[in-house]
Amino acid sequence: MALVKCAIIGSGNIGSDLMIKIIRTAKNLEMGAMVGIDPDSDGLARAARLNVPVTHEGIDGFLKLPNYKDIKIVFDATSAKAHIHNNALLQKDGKKVIDLTPAAIGPFTIPVINGDANLDEPNVNMVTCGGQATIPMIYAVRRACKRLIYGEIVASISSKSAGPGTRANIEEFIETTSKAIETVGGAERGKAIIVLNPAEPPLIMRDTIFTLSQGGDKEAIERSIHEIVAQVQKYVPGYRLKQNVQFENIGGNAPIRIPGIGLCTGLKTTIMLEVEGAAHYLPAYAGNLDIMTSAALATADLWAGKLLAKEAA
Missing domain, CATH: 3.30.360.10 (Dihydrodipicolinate Reductase; domain 2)
Structure with missing residues (x-):
């Protein structure tokens, strides 16, 4: 079954946890890239071991990856300031952006409240x-x-x-x-x-x-x-x-x-x-990070399912 390729910008705790969730539990997504700025980060090293394409050159390195054009969804787990720059570049290429920073460029999205309502938005914000x-x-x-x-x-x-x-x-x-x-x-x-x-x-x-x-x-x-x-x-x-x-x-x-x-x-x-x-x-005590990555995954998986259904019709 074809799956929708996604990428994560930010190889820290949130990005790494999200990657594992996508690999283990996503229904409609598969990892296409892990993007960071620290070549020694554990997140990039773990992604490489899992055969996920990686770059430590940030958004610029991501744009140069051979499979960049195949990636439909991008999760941004960097910072509010960085997201403004990243989103501007990603929107030019028609990427669906899931924002895990407080930048709030797109509409606030909480799956249990308004996940369906924001499916067609190019950028959605996962609040905090x-x-x-x-x-x-x-x-x-x-x-x-x-x-x-x-x-x-x-x-x-x-x-x-x-x-x-x-x-x-x-x-x-x-x-x-x-x-x-x-x-x-x-x-x-x-x-x-x-x-x-x-x-x-x-x-x-x-x-x-x-x-x-x-x-x-x-x-x-x-x-x-x-x-x-x-x-x-x-x-x-x-x-x-x-x-x-x-x-x-x-x-x-x-x-x-x-x-x-x-x-x-x-x-x-x-x-x-x-x-x-x-x-x-x-660790299990980090529920604050877990609920962010879980909500982001639920939102992206729902959108990817809709995309796959449309392509199959």
């Missing part, structure tokens, strides 16, 4: 690790109420799973995730916080989500949350609720002040998650 984990829960509350006033997420990850790229993009993480809470999750106001936890042994990714909503009952919200958790688990098996969903009624005697909106009442919902990685390349 915290966004992929928590915004499905924001969305779950939104679809079960009349008004979602506020959504706040706190993503706690092991400092060992935060590489140079993650640390260099902390500000972009906060800005991108906050915006996506509103545009994808459906909250009127969003806020994102990330915590790099230095604990030893390293802790699994933990996420706490707070929402303030109106016009929804507790049973419907909790049911919606469990339904979305089950859907995310189809591509991230280690995604799970850490404890029961918590509710608190915020009355007029103690309203919450929401910046840009004012004093608000409603139903406060607290959701606590943990994300355990599949340990394809990285």
Whole structure:
């Protein structure tokens, strides 16, 4: 069966994990190239051992590879700044680009929420690790109420799973995730916080989500949350609720002040998650990286399946 060839730019932790996932679990994709800038990187060495074409000359080296013209999908796991340059070159050649940086050139894409809607976009952005984990829960509350006033997420990850790229993009993480809470999750106001936890042994990714909503009952919200958790688990098996969903009624005697909106009442919902990685390349505690690569793969696999079906028709 013919498969769609793809390439990964960025041979670090995220790129390496994504490569292993594609080789082991992709339905419609096959590796066509691994691109990096460090000739001594483990990701490039591992790719070479797996007979994947490699280059350590970055995007320029990628463009020169003999099989470049055969590659349909390119995953960019570099940085927000680098992605702007890479995307401009790739779009000229009609490549489908899956952006794993906070650059947000294309629409925010979270498979369980809007993966189908963005299939025909030339560039899609996978938000952030915290966004992929928590915004499905924001969305779950939104679809079960009349008004979602506020959504706040706190993503706690092991400092060992935060590489140079993650640390260099902390500000972009906060800005991108906050915006996506509103545009994808459906909250009127969003806020994102990330915590790099230095604990030893390293802790699994933990996420706490707070929402303030109106016009929804507790049973419907909790049911919606469990339904979305089950859907995310189809591509991230280690995604799970850490404890029961918590509710608190915020009355007029103690309203919450929401910046840009004012004093608000409603139903406060607290959701606590943990994300355990599949340990394809990285340790299981690095669920923050695993959910990004899993979401990117799910999005690309869906698009590739559509392309193959069209070619077969």
